[in-house]
Amino acid sequence: VGCFARLRIYEENARFVLICIILIVYLAFGAALFHWLEWENEVDERKAIDTRMNEYRVDYCRGKPENECDFDEMVRFITDGATSGLLNSRSRFDMLGSLFFSATVISTIGFGTSTPRTQFGRFITIIYGVVGCTCCVLFFNLFLERLVTGMSYILRSLRERKIRYRLKESGNKPVTLLLNNEDFNESSSSCEGHMDNWRPSVYKVFFILFSMCLALITASAGVYSFIEDWVYVDSLYFCFISFATIGFGDYVSNQQDVTRMSPDLYRLVCVGVGCVVDEEIHYIEMNHCSRFVNFCLLTLGACFFYCLSNVSSIVVRQL
Template identity: 30%
Template sequence: MVSRRPLFFFLLLLLSYVLYLVIGAFVFSTLEQPYEGLLREKVKDMWNEFLDDHPCLSVELLDDFLREVLFVKSFGVSVLKNISDLQVKWDFVSSLFFTGTTLTTIGYGHPFPISLSGKIFCLFYSIVGIPFTLSLLSITTKNLLFILRDKPIHVLHLQCNFSRNKLEWIHAGVLISLLSLLVFFIPAAIFNVIEENWGYVDALYFCFISLSTIGLGDYVPGEQGSQRMPALYKILVICYLFIGLIAVFLVVEILKKLLNCNRFFNLFLFGCDNSRRAEEMDCDLPHDSELPFVPKHDETTRRRVPHSGSPTEKSYGSINHSFS
C-alpha cells in the first residue's frame, strides 16, 4: 500500500513542475513574440520591395525559389555563392565535431545526417556511444571528486581547527567559483574575440547552453567562412566541451554531497518509509569489518577453553583421567 505522505509530496512536486513550465512559457511568449512580429514585418517589407524592383519576376517563382533555398539551408548547406565552396559540412574534422556533440547529447543539429544510411548508422552508433560517453564522464568525475574534494577536505580537517561541515562549504564555494571561471567566463571571453558576430553575453549563453547539454544550435562555433584554421579550432572546441562537461558533472556531485539530496528525494519516493527503516537498522548493526576478531565459539565454550598464557590453569573442558 502506498504511503500517503510520499504520494502527497510527489503530487506537490509534479504540480510545481507543471507550474514552472507554464511560467516559463508565459515569460518566453511575452519576451519573444513582439520581436517575432517585428521580423515578420521586416520580411514582408523586403518581399514587397524586391517585387517592386523586379516586376518581371512572378510571386510564384520567387516563392518556389525561396522554399528550395530554405530546404537546402536546413541541411546545413550554404547557398551563398561566394562561400559555398569553402564550407564543407562533412569533412573529417566537421564529422568529428558532429560525433562529439552527438555522443555528449549536446546535439546542435547542425549539421545532421542527410542520407538514409547515415541516419541508420547514427542510430546504432549513438545507442552504444552515448552510454559509453556518459560512463566515461561519470568515472572521470568520481576520480576527480576524490582528488579535488575528498582528499583536500580530509587533509584540511586534520590540520585546521574547523568542523568538517564548515570545511565542506568553504571548499565547495571556492571550487565551484574556480570551475565556473574556467569553463564559463574565460571561454566566453575567448569566443567573444574569435567569433565576430558574438557578443560576450552571446558567448556566455553558448557556453551554458552547450555544457548543460541543451544544445539549441542557434550559436555554433566555427561556422564563419573567414574562420582561421577552422579544423584546429573545432578540435579545440570539442576538447573544451568534454572538459566543461566533466566540470559540470563535478559541480553537480559536489552539490549533491553538500546538500545531502538523498534525504530530500526520499520524501517523494513510494515505500521510502520501509527503506528508511531498513537503512536505520543497517546503520545500528555493526558491520563485520567494524567488529574485532573473535574466535567462532559461544560464550560457554570460551569460558571452558584455557588461555594460552596460563599453562598451569586446569582445563575443565576435558575429562581428568587421574580420578578414574
C-alpha cells in the same frame, strides 16, 4: 521493517508527485516569462521580414507573368539548404566534420549544423547514438566520481593540516575547540587511515563546483568572444547552451572557414600545450589550434555542468 519500507515508498512517491507539480508550474512560469520577453520583438521582426521579403519578391518577379514567379519555391529551396548546412561553404562530412558530428551525437549537444541526409545514415545514427550516449553517460558519471574524490582528498588534507597546525599552536595539550577529538588521535598512522571516513558535506562540494563552473563559463565566454567576434553576452549564452548540452544551434563555434583567433591567444595556447611557435603565423595551424581549444572547452564545460546539475539535484533533494 516491511511496514516501514512501505511508508518510505509512499513518501518517495509523494516527493515524485511534488517535483512533477513544481516542473509544471515552472514551465508555465517560463511560458509567461519568455512570452513577455520575446513576443514584442518577434512581432517587430516579423513585420520587418515580411516587408523585406515582399521587396525581394517584387524584385525577383519583375517582368514575369503573374503566376509563373517561383519566388516561394526559391525561398523553400534556400531554407532547406540553410537548415541542412549545405549553403555554408564549410564541408560537413569530411573527416573532421564527421568527428564533430559524432561528438554532437554522443554528448547529446546536437547543434544540428550537420545532420545525416540519407535514410541509411539516419538509421546508423540511431545505433551509433545508443552505444555512444551510454558510454558518454558512463564517462560523465566517472568524471563526477573522480572529481568528488579529488575534492574530498584535497579538502581532507587541508583539514588535516589545519588540525596539525592547531595541535602545534596549542603545544600538544588537548584541544577542546575541535568538534571531534578522534580525528587526530591516530595522526601518525601510515596511509592516513584515521580520516578515510571523513567526507566533505554536499553543500561544500556544491559550492566549490558552482564557483568552478562560474569561473569556467566566464573565462570560456571571454575566449569565444575573442575567437568568434561575438558580443560577450551572446558568447556567455553560447557557452551555457553548449555546456548544458542544450545546443540550439543558433550560435555554433568554429563554423567560419578562417578563425578569427587573435595571434596572442594562439601563442598562449601553444605555450600551454608545449609546442613551438614560429615568428610568422600560419593560418592552417591557427585553425587547428582554435579547433583544439574549442574541443577542450566544450568537453570540460559539459563535464562540469553535468556534475553541477547532478550535485545540485542532490542538494535540492536534501532540502
